[in-house]
Every structure is written in C-alpha cells, then in structure tokens.
Amino acid sequence: MKASLRFLVPAVLFAALVGFFVVGLQKDPSVIRSPLIGKPAPAFTLESLEDPARKVGAADFAGRPWLLNVWATWCGGCRQEHAVLLEITREGRLPLVGLNWRDERALAQQWLAQLGNPYASVAFDPEGRTAIDWGVYGAPETFLIGADGKVLHKQIGVMTQEIWRRDFLPLLAAGKGS
Amino acid sequence: MIPEIGHFALILALLLAIAQAFFGLAGAARGQVAWMQAARSAVAGQAVFIALAFGALTSAFIRKDFSVLYVATNSNSELPIFYRIAAVWGAHEGSLLLWALCLSGWTLAVTALSTSLQAAFRSRVIGILGLISIGFLLFMLTTSNPFERLVPAAVEGRDLNPLLQDFALTIHPPILYLGYVGFSVAFAFACATLIEGRLDSTWARWTRPWTIAAWIFLTVGISLGSWWAYYELGWGGWWFWDPVENASFMPWLAGTALIHSLAVTEKRGLFKSWTLLLAVSAFSLSLLGTFLVRSGVLVSVHAFATDPARGLFILGFLTCVIGGALLLYAWRAPRLKSAAGFELAARESFLLFNNAFLVAALGLILLGTLYPLFMDALNLGKISVGPPYFNMVFMVPMLPLLLLLGIGMHATWKRSHLQPLRNRLIGIAAVALVIALVAGAAVYGHIRPMATLGFALAFWVMGSSLMIPLSRLRARQALPGAVLGMSIAHFGAGLVTLGITGVQSFKIEQDVALAVGEATTIAGYDFRLAALRQVQGPNFVGVEADVLISSDGKTITTLHPQKRLYNSGGNPMTEAGIEVGAARDLFVALGEDLGQGRWSLRLQYKPLIRYIWLGALLIALGGGIAGLDRRYRRVKAGETAMDAATEPSR
C-alpha cells in the first residue's frame, strides 16, 4: 500500500502548483517593490527647476516628513495625477518636492505655469542620475520620507485620493504618534 | 451579420462538444453503440461549426469590419491582406479560436483514422477530447469572445502589432498550435487507458504515430519562432528563455521523452506508468503554457492581453483536466507492473537515462520559469531568472544526454551487444574530438574548453548517427523508415548542437558609429555604410541604410537594414539586414541618428547559426520518416485480431 502512495506525488505537486498560481494571480509581477523602504533616503543636491542658481537637496527637508514626486512633461500619468497632488498640498500637511526627470527646463516650467504648481521645490534631474539613486523606473512615482529621513513608502504609478488616504496617511499618523 | 453567425456557430460547437463528451464517455461505459456513434457524429458537427466560426472571423478581417472589437484592435485599413488574414490569430481571442480549430481538426483525424481501435476505447478518447473542447469553447464564449461588437464601430482599426507584420506570423502560430494541441491526442489515449484499467501495452502502439505527428509540428513550430525572433527583433538573438518560449519548449521535452518511452512500452511492455505519466504531462504542459501566457502571472514579451479573470478561468480548467488525469493516474497506475528484464547496456537502459535527462531538463526549466512566481507568492521578494541562468543549467543534463545518445542508438533490445561496436565508437569519438580542436584553433583562432566540448559532442552524435544507415547500406541490409528516421533525427540533434556551440562560443557583436562612407571590420569582414535614405511602406515610414560588406577586397553583398515608424504609432521597429552563409551569418541592425550624419549600428558575426534551424528541421524530418514507417500502417490489418485478444480489465 505504501508503494502505491508514490503515484500520488504528481497530483500533490500539481495541487501545490495550483496553490501558488492562485496567489500569483492576485499579484502583479511587473511591480518592483522598492529596496529603499526602511533605509535612509538617498541624498541629492540638484539645481532648482525655476532658478538654476538655487540648489535643492534632500537635506533641506531633514527633520520632518516630506514627499518626493517624480514627474515629467512627457509622462501622461503625471498629468492625470496633477490635480490630486494640488489637493494634497492644499491640505498643507507636509511639503511636496518634485523631481523633474529627464525633461527640458523650459517645457517643465511651462507645464507648471499652465497646470499649477503643487511643489515646495522642484529638483531638476535632466540626466536621471538622482532618479537612479532613488530606484525610479517609471513616472510618476511618489515617495514618503519620514522625519528620521528614512523612506517609508513608495507609490508606483498615478496618485489618487484613495491611495493617499489608504497608504500614506496612516504612515504619517503613525510617525506623528511616535 | 456574419460575426453573429460566427458567434452562434461557436455556441452550437459548444453544445456539440458537450454531446461529444457525454456520449463518448457514457457510451463506452454502458456499451451503447448508438451513443458512441452519436459521439462520432458530434465530432464532425463540431468541426463544421468551428470551421464556420473561424471563417466568419477571417471574413471580418478581410472585409475590414471594424465593428468587431477584435478586428478593430488588431487590424487597419492599410494593413496588407495577407497580414489581415494572419491577424486572425494575432491576439488572444483569435488565437483561442485557432486552438479550438486545431483541437477539432485533431479530433476529426483521430475519429476518422482509428477505425481499427476497439470501439469503446476510441469512444473514450473522443469523449475526453470533447471535454477539452468544452473548456476552450466555454472560455471563449464567457471571457474572450472574438465576435464581440464595438458600438459605435471604429472608423479605423488600431493596427496589428508591427512586430507581427511578417510572413512568419502566417505559419508560426498555426504550426505551433497543431503541435501543442496535438499532444491532447496522446493525453486522451493515456486517460482512456487509465479509465479502462488496461494492463497491457497495445495502447502504446496506437498512441505512437499520433504523438510523433504532434511532436513534428511542435519541433517545426518552435524552430520557426526562434528563426523569426532572430531576424525580426533586431538584436540577433535566437532564444531568450522567455516564459512563453519555455512554455513551448517544455511540452517538446516531455514529448521527446514520451516518444522514446513509447518505444520501450510498445516493444517490451516496460515503463508503462512512466509513459502514461509522460503522455499526461506533455499536454498538461501545453495547457500550463496557455495559462502562463494569458493570465498575467509572468512577465513576458509574448504575453497576450492579460487579465486575472481570464487567468482564473484557465486555472480552473487546468485544475480539472490535469488534476483529473493525475488522480486517475494515482488510482490506476499502481497496478501496472511488468516482469520483463534487460541487461545493463541494453537499449532500454539508454532510453531510461534519456528520459531521466530530458525530464531533469524539463524540471529545471519549469523551476526557473516559475521561481520568481514562487518567491513573490511567498513574499520573499522579486527576483529574475533569465538567460544567463538557463544557459548554464540547461547544459547540465544535456551534456550527458548527448554523450549517451551516441552510444545508445546502437544498443540492441534486451541484451548488451555493444562490445563489437566498441572500437568503432571509440574511433568516432576520437575523430570528433580532433575535429573539435582543429575547428576551434584553425577556423576561429582560439580553443575554448566549452566550445571544444560542444563541437566534440556535436560531431560525435553526427558521426554516430551516420554509422547505422551507412553500415546497413554497405551490408545491403534493409533500411526501414524507423531506422533511417531515427538516424536523421539524431543527426539533426548533432547539427543543432554544432550550431549552438558555434554561435554561442564564437559570435562577435559590436556597436559602432559610422557616417556615410565610413567602414569598420569584424572577423575579417568590412562593413561600409554606403548610403542612407528615406523609405515608405504601405503603413510605415522609415530610414534605410545600404551597408556594403566585403572581405579581402571582394564585395560579398549589400544589406539594407531599416528603421521603421508605423503609422499606427508605437516604438520604432528594426528590420535587420542579414547575409546568410553556409558557415556564418552577418547581421546588421540600424541604431539611431547620432547627429552630424553619423548613425549607430549593431554589427554581428554569427558562425554556424543556420545549423540550429537546419538541424531542427532534420529532427522533424527524421520523425516524419520514422512515423510513416510501414509497420504502423501494416499493423492495422493484423491489429483487429490482436485487439480482440486483449480485453481491458475493469
């Protein structure tokens, strides 16, 4: 009897496989979780978009929570989320810093003039080096950095009010409590 | 109107499939001749309606009917007619219809050509094929209807993906699907055998020709895919271990093991449960492949429009079909014992090792393809498993396989009779090694261990394969199709090894920047950028370069690589220029305009690459010659007598 149990092995292995697939169907294989979560935010010092003589850096915002939003004029999703970003910054909880990725200065300035500027400052990253340091692989992406300077969360894709309330606000509240 | 007819035809086909499955299986179980006859009629009816549906969809494409959503998404009024027809299977819904068409074709063939099978057995096979048809038709009708209307109709279609606008689209998917789907026949035979609890091995003889036929199609289909990727994608690669490529390669490995295992089961009644498991596995892997590329669980360049809801349906279908078959196997297989023996160096031994190596390779590819999924599901992070990994690990079981292949094909059944051949085989091995070393040193300028090993194994297999037909011809012995076919197929395998070794070990790739009039040299060939011009096609604009290739001052050819921008938008497409040769390919792809009249180009020297596909074709040809052996056709007359004597046990 024991010998014939080994004929069940293929069926059992298959069942395990199906289990994995059921879980796998609920995940998105192309989304890459950031390895920066829980680590110190990568430092940078870049020219400001508006004024090349001025510099914008991560150090400017140390000691309090802040948001970094990666955007570009060639990015359709960025246009989509722009209204939400304006709403979020209107609440005034924390500063929103823009990282203008691989863009043209004039076009970017024009864009902000037309659509409104939610950013406290915008760092200009035409070569994409800082974006690489932050593990950016698509626009838009939004990072939440805590008061201790550690990256708390990364949103890949368009920001919505729902995502803001569900993923970002709880982390902000937790930060304030501790 | 016509799309509605097509849709209705699919519904009728589904009803007939249900009838086919019910009457086929129940008819056999109850011995009802009328029901079994009804099942056979259902097969014919289903074939008619699926063909009708397929015709309706094709007509919608030809007529540029953009009121059909699928046509609007995959076609365009500027699309040339042959691409419009091929576009029928260019995306998810249509390719499912192709699947159903192939399945119905194979079912029809089995029904028509298996008159010598026992009625009950044949009926069960038909019934099982009917169950599979139900799955696909239901899938189409509930989640992936090719005839869904677009209201209001589009004025212009979105166009077929430019990558697919190529001749190969007309042949690669149909041939590939005929292979994939053809393994369902072996699957059905295996399940019928398990249901009936047959202890003998006559089913092996019945299954063999069908399996070989499907396997031939799959071999050709995969080779076409590889060849197409090579000249179309622009980066000169011929295999990327992409999940979809693996999804077609795994059934092929299982099918190859199955063909060989069937030989042993047919001959000696051995390995019955292994052979049955392989028969179930081959088609299961086909279905698994269908799931992987349509569900979105894996990232793939080939993936169809993915949708987790569809994925869930296929998974459910998969679970029923494969799970059912494996449970059937667990129930019946333990009783399949055989008492035969064979000596250590008999053919059976070699075929057993052959299967062990093929299954190991299969397991490695399966694990590598699914590992990222496993890790993600367990929240262990995201990793990638790609060509560097697969290239390395695939060699582990393949090297011993190739080595033993050269010996095993000379082994005789039951007894070890290799001693008389020992010297000749050692001779061939020695010659192979010498040629390998000479080839590396003299032809390519340096000796590499892996390249030498690869070449040596290639020549070893080729030489050993030629031994049999040559010695038989010299001794004026008969050379039956089965023996000739086997030799050709194995020779083809050696040729594939030769090609792979040559291109992987000695290829040269260089990215250069040239202005018009400038030249560069690779592997003794001069590449000169002679001219650049604009071009216009039926649905694209582009830039074309004239690249003059010469060697030792003698002109060889002028290639015309292009960079195209399709009117329907999307990324620019590269059309490479390829100079084909017996010993090497020269490959030129246009990069980008660097300004100041300079363009970047990728130049490649690919030695022996054609032998990969030539070898694969020989493998298929050998299979065909073996499969057509008179034994399979002659046996039909005597088979009825044999069948009557072998009653299935309950």
Added chain:
Amino acid sequence: MMRAAWVLASVLFAGSALGIDAERLDDPVLQQRYEHLTRELRCLVCQNETIADSTASLAADLRREVREMMKEGKSDAEIRAFLTERYGDFVLYLPPVSPRTWLLWAAPALLLLGGVAVAALVIRRRARTARANPAALEEEPENP
C-alpha cells in the same frame, strides 16, 4: 519637403537606440566586461530585455552608469551591488546565490543525480531479472 520629412524621421528615431550606444570603452577588456555585464542586467521598463538590448531611456541611463563605474575601476560585484541597492534583485537576470534561491541553484545537481539514481535503480532491478531468467531474452529484437 523631402528634407523636412527626413529631418522629422531622424528626430523621431533619435532617442530610440536599439540599445546601441556608439560610445565604447577604450579598453577592449573593459568593453568586453561591459558587454557581458549589460547582458546580465534586466531592463526594468521593457522587462523582457537586457539593458544591452532595450530601447528605453532608463536602459540607456543604466548603461551609462555601468560604463562610468567600470571606468572608475569598480568590479562587477560592486556594480551589481550598486544596482540591487536601488532596484532589488529583480534587476539581475542571473539570480544571486542566497538562502532564498538555494533550490534554484541546487536544482541542476539534484535533478540530475536524482534522475540518474532512479534510472540506475530500475536498471539494476531489471538486469537482475534478466540474469534470473535468460530464456526470456532469447527472441530476436525487432526494429527500434
């Protein structure tokens, strides 16, 4: 008119390399290392290509990073570490050898040895059967 279209075409194609950078490393050894390494790294945008083949601008940026790091004298391991710190193991087409991937790396040996062991056991049993009953092996073997 033709010239305008020509210029348009060039502009459209600029920025869409086939992963082809005309900039090469001067040192041929470095260039070869570069070509080898870029074919082991996955493009995160077109996730089915290496950064060597991908047309995405991020791939071009990453290739630039690899080139610059090589010129600075960084080793392959250091370059990989740089990328995995930012993008995770996903960026490596050759998975790292770690406790989480032990099965992946042990599999070739396991499957090969396992298969050989099973085959050997079966053969041994069958050969014993053959020795015990040589008469059964008397008939002439047929064609393959």
